[in-house]
Amino acid sequence: FYKQEFEYEERLDMAHKLLASRAHHYPVRKCLGQRVYHPEGRGHYQYYSYADSVFMATQLVIGLKKLGYKKGDFMGVLAQNRVEWTLVDIACGALGVVLVPLYDTQSQQDCEHVLKLTGLKHCFIELSKLQKYGQLLTDNGVNLIIMDDDLQDRLLLSKLLKDLPSRTTSALKPHLWFEQFDEIYLNEQQPSYQVKQMAILHCKFDLQAGFYDYLPSFGADVEQKPTTIQIDELLLQNVKTFHQILELSFGDFEVQKYKKLVHGHPNPLRQKICYDLNIVKPSDFYTLIFTSGTTSTPKAVCLTHKNFIATAETMQRTCLLNGDYCKQDYMISYLPLAHIFMRVLQGIGFEQIAAQGYQSEGTKNLLDDIGACGPTALSLVPRVVEKIYDGIFQKIKGMNPVIKYLFTVFYALRHKKYEEQALKLQFQNGIREPQRQLLDQEFQKHYKQKIDFQAIKSQLKCQVHPKQIEFLEKYFETSSNVKLAYEQRFFRENTDLIFPKITNLVFDKFKQLTGGRVRGSVSGSAAIQQNQGVFYRICFNSQLFQGYGLSETAAGCTVQSYFSANYQGVGTTLSDNMKVYLRSTDSYQVDDKPFPKGEIIVVGDAVFSHYYQLGEPEESIQIKKQLKITDPTIGVYCTGDIGQFNYVTGELEIIDRMKNIIKLSQGEFVQLAQVELVLGKHPMICQSYVYAQSYMNCLIAVVQIKPQFVENSKAGYIKLLQQINGELQSFCKEKGLKGFQIPKYVILDFNEWTSDNGLLTPAMKVKRGGCLNKFGPVCDQIFELRQSGLLSHEKVWECLQAIKVLQE
Numbered sequence: 001f002y003k004q005e006f007e008y009e010e011r012l013d014m015a016h017k018l019l020a021s022r023a024h025h026y027p028v029r030k031c032l033g034q035r036v037y038h039p040e041g042r043g044h045y046q047y048y049s050y051a052d053s054v055f056m057a058t059q060l061v062i063g064l065k066k067l068g069y070k071k072g073d074f075m076g077v078l079a080q081n082r083v084e085w086t087l088v089d090i091a092c093g094a095l096g097v098v099l100v101p102l103y104d105t106q107s108q109q110d111c112e113h114v115l116k117l118t119g120l121k122h123c124f125i126e127l128s129k130l131q132k133y134g135q136l137l138t139d140n141g142v143n144l145i146i147m148d149d150d151l152q153d154r155l156l157l158s159k160l161l162k163d164l165p166s167r168t169t170s171a172l173k174p175h176l177w178f179e180q181f182d183e184i185y186l187n188e189q190q191p192s193y194q195v196k197q198m199a200i201l202h203c204k205f206d207l208q209a210g211f212y213d214y215l216p217s218f219g220a221d222v223e224q225k226p227t228t229i230q231i232d233e234l235l236l237q238n239v240k241t242f243h244q245i246l247e248l249s250f251g252d253f254e255v256q257k258y259k260k261l262v263h264g265h266p267n268p269l270r271q272k273i274c275y276d277l278n279i280v281k282p283s284d285f286y287t288l289i290f291t292s293g294t295t296s297t298p299k300a301v302c303l304t305h306k307n308f309i310a311t312a313e314t315m316q317r318t319c320l321l322n323g324d325y326c327k328q329d330y331m332i333s334y335l336p337l338a339h340i341f342m343r344v345l346q347g348i349g350f351e352q353i354a355a356q357g358y359q360s361e362g363t364k365n366l367l368d369d370i371g372a373c374g375p376t377a378l379s380l381v382p383r384v385v386e387k388i389y390d391g392i393f394q395k396i397k398g399m400n401p402v403i404k405y406l407f408t409v410f411y412a413l414r415h416k417k418y419e420e421q422a423l424k425l426q427f428q429n430g431i432r433e434p435q436r437q438l439l440d441q442e443f444q445k446h447y448k449q450k451i452d453f454q455a456i457k458s459q460l461k462c463q464v465h466p467k468q469i470e471f472l473e474k475y476f477e478t479s480s481n482v483k484l485a486y487e488q489r490f491f492r493e494n495t496d497l498i499f500p501k502i503t504n505l506v507f508d509k510f511k512q513l514t515g516g517r518v519r520g521s522v523s524g525s526a527a528i529q530q531n532q533g534v535f536y537r538i539c540f541n542s543q544l545f546q547g548y549g550l551s552e553t554a555a556g557c558t559v560q561s562y563f564s565a566n567y568q569g570v571g572t573t574l575s576d577n578m579k580v581y582l583r584s585t586d587s588y589q590v591d592d593k594p595f596p597k598g599e600i601i602v603v604g605d606a607v608f609s610h611y612y613q614l615g616e617p618e619e620s621i622q623i624k625k626q627l628k629i630t631d632p633t634i635g636v637y638c639t640g641d642i643g644q645f646n647y648v649t650g651e652l653e654i655i656d657r658m659k660n661i662i663k664l665s666q667g668e669f670v671q672l673a674q675v676e677l678v679l680g681k682h683p684m685i686c687q688s689y690v691y692a693q694s695y696m697n698c699l700i701a702v703v704q705i706k707p708q709f710v711e712n713s714k715a716g717y718i719k720l721l722q723q724i725n726g727e728l729q730s731f732c733k734e735k736g737l738k739g740f741q742i743p744k745y746v747i748l749d750f751n752e753w754t755s756d757n758g759l760l761t762p763a764m765k766v767k768r769g770g771c772l773n774k775f776g777p778v779c780d781q782i783f784e785l786r787q788s789g790l791l792s793h794e795k796v797w798e799c800l801q802a803i804k805v806l807q808e
Contacts, residue, residue, distance in 0.1 A: 071096030076123030191374025311556030374515025569651030607635025
């Protein structure tokens with residue numbers, strides 16, 4: 001800790017440097033926010049400024065030093081996204097302490113594996129996780145630090161702990177406070193969310209002492225919210241709180257003098273109070289990210305500061321936000337910060353001086369939080385896009401006939417305009433779009449012939465849906481006729497889809513669901529379905545693009561143009577420092593037509609160096625030798641994903657996975673993930689798991705049915721069982737599966753698959769181990785019934801009684 005003049009090099013190559021720079025130049029912009037308590041739930045978002053955030057991170061650095069932490073040590077964190085999570089991330093990064101996030105949905109077995117591997121001494125944990133994980137952590141020698149920046153948490157802790165702080169140096173500030181010091185807030189569009197009453201909890205400020213009270217005060221009509229958190233008081237022995245760690249710093253500078261100057265005035269001393277920027281180098285380790293454990297024990301991905309910033313910096317250039325520092329951008333932080341994807345998005349937010357609001361009480365109130373925050377940029381995953389898509393259609397079904405009719409007519413009007421404008425808009429504004437001429441040259445170089453779309457069209461007929469062929473034909477024609485507008489400025493005047501104004505009567509209500517300010521959305525994890533991506537853009541009139549990355553590549557690899565209209569692909573490489581290769585496999589060849597296919601191999605400065613205590617993968621070492629890579633900061637990763645390069649769109653597409661391949665008894669190889677992907681496209685199916693063993697001559701599938709199709713009774717189950725098994729044979733054939741790839745029987749599960757019940761990973765992918773444990777024995781029974789000729793729906797129902805497939 002020291003006071004400094006903030007002389008930065010041009011490249012801000014670490015997250016804590018980036019935040020400090022923004023705090024220096026924009027000290028009173030909104031930074032980290034949360035919803036304050038309100039009698040009927042939660043009120044408006046209030047924020048710490050950028051200066052506040054750096055100051056609190058600095059206090060935390062001092063506190064961690066006094067706990068004995070130094071560069072290279074490990075620190076744990078177990079919580080949903082909240083202010084303290086980010087401050088711990090920044091402070092650890094500045095001090096050189098390697099942050100080890102534990103998923104708040106992680107199984108106890110996986111959690112114990114992480115603790116033994118890293119030898120954690122301390123872990124920041126929120127109260128709601130204490131009952132589930134507290135004993136496990138303390139049994140493994142971990143000291144607990146309870147997060148207590150939320151005012152409700154402080155009130156609860158005041159009844160359970162002694163020696164809590166009586167004062168703090170910072171407090172959340174309302175919008176009116178920021179209006180005093182920055183004119184950008186005066187005419188700012190406010191979120192559509194409305195709070196019925198304005199009485200909230202707040203901490204009093206003592207101007208003479210220079211501190212805020214630790215415990216909040218109640219207004220006349222404010223009652224404390226009842227808590228459902230159950231805590232074993234034995235777990236609270238010898239714990240510390242987040243603010244107790246901050247309190248350790250109070251003697252290191254003149255807080256009272258500092259507060260008297262800063263309170264009510266934005267810029268005398270706080271911007272010059274900052275953690276040391278010179279402890280850490282870009283090549284130092286920043287964090288361990290544990291893989292989700294889909295097929296094996298989670299592995300610890302070692303990421304450096306350079307890996308992280310390589311993705312964050314280049315993704316920001318795709319202009320997820322508006323690129324204009326004269327306006328305040330807003331983001332909602334709800335995708336887990338334990339995953340590197342959300343932390344990269346957080347870094348992009350710092351780059352853009354955005355305000356980041358955290359979800360308040362889990363995903364059940366997410367839509368309400370989004371409305372209150374009013375993000376201008378929204379982060380998504382395909383599962384959320386699908387829920388929005390299904391949710392809107394369910395609401396429309398429940399409306400009166402007039403509204404249904406208007407929605408149908410107005411959607412058709414908007415869809416027609418979308419078809420006329422979307423691709424032109426993409427090519428006129430997408431500076432990352434490869435030129436048609438360049439793609440044609442690359443095609444000719446690879447296949448030794450000129451590109452012929454009609455030949456491509458005939459080759460694709462047995463590979464993709466007819467609608468996708470129709471889309472590619474239009475894409476090829478548009479890209480051949482529209483001149484790309486390469487200019488220095490990314491944004492032009494014509495960047496929005498223009499819909500008939502009369503349609504706003506219906507669709508403005510959808511925009512209000514997200515606070516009314518969303519301009520752009522980005523999705524990761526997997527490709528969005530084309531129809532759902534188009535539906536999202538039409539309903540919200542928001543840009544939507546997607547990318548592809550993994551923990552091992554710091555969430556970076558490829559990303560689409562901000563104006564993309566193609567949701568089959570995942571874009572092109574982020575920068576010149578990132579390269580993607582395709583390597584032939586037994587089933588996919590780089591000489592396949594019409595497009596090259598193979599395993600995706602990523603090379604670049606965002607790629608990790610090794611797994612903790614496991615070293616660098618042998619495949620990566622071999623490929624480095626082949627490519628003659630000698631720079632130790634350049635990583636190589638063989639993803640196990642199968643991709644193809646589409647010469648029509650100029651984008652990488654993910655088409656399969658190498659792993660989870662089974663050899664059936666008749667000698668046929670089946671890629672189970674490919675079958676699951678096809679099953680997942682059925683309109684009634686939410687998740688799917690395909691079971692097979694080497695002694696079996698066929699596949700058995702288990703699918704989770706979408707809630708709207710569930711009839712939760714034996715009669716309803718058997719009726720749906722007959723329907724699904726009748727439909728899927730022809731459905732799978734239409735999707736191009738061969739006979740041996742089509743499951744010969746399908747079990748239905750009416751219960752939701754989650755990470756809590758072990759059927760999904762924290763990344764919301766099917767967890768094969770958990771599914772095997774639950775469904776494997778029943779699948780074996782069904783296979784035996786089929787082999788003996790005794791298979792019937794009634795017999796299957798009897799077998800299923802052991803695993804409770806009806807909703808509980």
